[in-house]
Each structure stands twice: as structure tokens, then as C-alpha cells.
Amino acid sequence: MSVLVTGGAGYIGSHMVLDLLDAGEGAVVLDNLSTGIRRTVPSAAALVVGETGDQRLLQSVIREHAVDAVIHFAGSIVVPDSVADPLSYYHNNTCNSRSLIEACVRAGVRHFIFSSTAAVYGMPRENPVREDAELKPVSPYGASKLMTETMLADVARAHDLRYVALRYFNVAGADPKGRSGQSTPRATHLIKVACQTALGKRGHIDVFGTDYPTPDGTCVRDYIQVTDLVRAHSAALRRLRQGGPSDVLNCGYTKGYSVLEVIEAVKRVSGRDFEVRLSERRPGDPAAIVAASDRIRAALGWTPRFDDLDTIVAQALAWEQEVSRREQAS
Secondary structure, eight states: OEEEEETTTSHHHHHHHHHHHHTTOEEEEEEOOSSSOGGGSOTTSEEEESOTTOHHHHHHHHHHTTEEEEEEOOSOOOHHHHHHOHHHHIIIIIIHHHHHHHHHHHHTOOEEEEEEEGGGGOSOSSSSBOTTSOOOOSSHHHHHHHHHHHHHHHHHHHSSOEEEEEEEOEEEOOOTTSSOOOOOTTOOOHHHHHHHHHTTSSSOEEEEOSOSSSTTSSOEEOEEEHHHHHHHHHHHHHHHHTTOOOEEEEESOSOOEEHHHHHHHHHHHHTOOOOEEEEOOOTTOOSEEOBOOHHHHHHHOOOOSOOOHHHHHHHHHHHHHHHHHHHHHO
């Protein structure tokens, strides 16, 4: 048996594949390589280049690799891009997810873990935000993910499929062993961009909005380290295989840091100063969003190992330096 990881050549997906292989699981990656990178897929994992919306391909992959579970990462993730081009987000995140879910039902795959997002909450009235808070996304990105959550809930009631939807907060850091990290071209993740700026790969970093109702006027986010995040997926898979129920869980630390606090952490850890430019707000950005994490800790027995901002920044810096070494060697 094996686990199908869609988007497994991407940032989080590649870490998931490493975690599965470390645990002795079989892993097969489905990725169209539009943003994923082929070399991030370990040789021990099978790589299939294709679309999650391709029903014939999905049926073939599930059958050939004896897939008993799917962990679905593939999708588009940039909030401002979703505002500018909503139809592509509804196609890639919602329509393709529907095809994948249907393929699982037809093939008898019973376990499904979905990469959802805190963007389903929109502008939360209270922080930390709990899983039962009002769901009111303010971007097509968040709406497209919420639609997939809704489909999963409906399908689980009608068919022999159970799922866990994990609502990510802000993912950051890199594999502590240095095997993978955030390599996506044109990535917009704050910690990666700040690390690139500290290392001279960018001339400056922009801060989008300084007039939010937060202590320093910049957005506040809950940053979760990527290895901690994929360990939550592994715990969710074990629970489903043991007969556990479908569930929806936040993935965060219940700690919030502002944009300026993150930038200061990067300067502190790197020992380098760099230019920071203050810009206007971007559409679709909530002022603050921090996870209530008691439910995932209780449901999955999940305990984070890397819930320290400086540790996360140090991992991201080390990986960025590794990326530079690889670029120079190629």
C-alpha cells in the first residue's frame, strides 16, 4: 500500500514525502511541476507528472500503486493572485479537488487528508480563532478551499470515505536535516522573502500595511514550522487508519507575531540589516489571525517540536544558503 501525495514536489508536500519515507511508508507524488521542483522528490518516492483533475490518470495511479490514502496539497495559494484571477483558483483548487475526490470514491480509497487554510475564517472577530468560528473568507483563495471542505463533508456522509481537513496558518522553516525547504520560484512567504533580503538576493522587503489595529500596525500571523505541520498530517493519517472520525483541525501554535517582529527576528538571527519599505495594504489580508490549537493537540496527540520563531528563521536562512550553493554548483 502507498500514500498518494498531490503537490508532493512543492514546499510542504516535499516535507510530507520525507516524513512518510522516514516512517517506512510507500509514497507516490502527483505534481504538474508548475511550481513544484522535480529534484525535491526523493528517489525512493514515485513521481507522476500530471494534473489532479485528470480522472483517467488518477485511476491509473491509484490502481498501479495500491493507494490506500491521499494527502492533498496541490493547489494555488497566493491570496492577491486569487483576487486578480479568481477563475483559475476555483478551477485549480475546487474543480480539480472535486475530480480527485471522485477518483478516490470510485477506486475505494477511504482515507483523505486535505490541505486547507486559515483563510476560510476571513477576518475573525476573535483571536485565537477556533474551528467552530464563523467561516467567511474574504478572498477567492479562502473560498476555493472552503468549497473543498464542504465537498469532503458531503461525500463522507454519502460514501465510505473519511477525511481530516487541516487548516494551516502561516507555514515556515525547513527540514531540520537540511533535505528540503521553501524552493518555489517567486514565493511570497514573509520569512523566506526576509531571509532572501538578508542574504542580498533581494534589494529590499515590502511591508504591506502599517495601519492595522495591531500593536505595531502590521499584520499578525501564527507561524507553524513545516516539519511540525507534516507531523500533524501523519498523526491524522494514523487516526483515520485506526477508524477515527472525520474532522477539521487548526494547525498553528496559538502564538502571533507581527510582520515587523518577524523582520526583526530575521535581522537578529542573520546578523544583517536590510532595507524595509512600507507600502499600502494588499486586498484580502486580515489584520490578525492566530490559531486555537487545543483541539488538534487533543484529537491527534500532536505536540510541536519547533515552536520558536528564531529556530524557524534559522532553518529558513540555512536552507536559503543551501539553495544558493546549489545554484552556484549547477
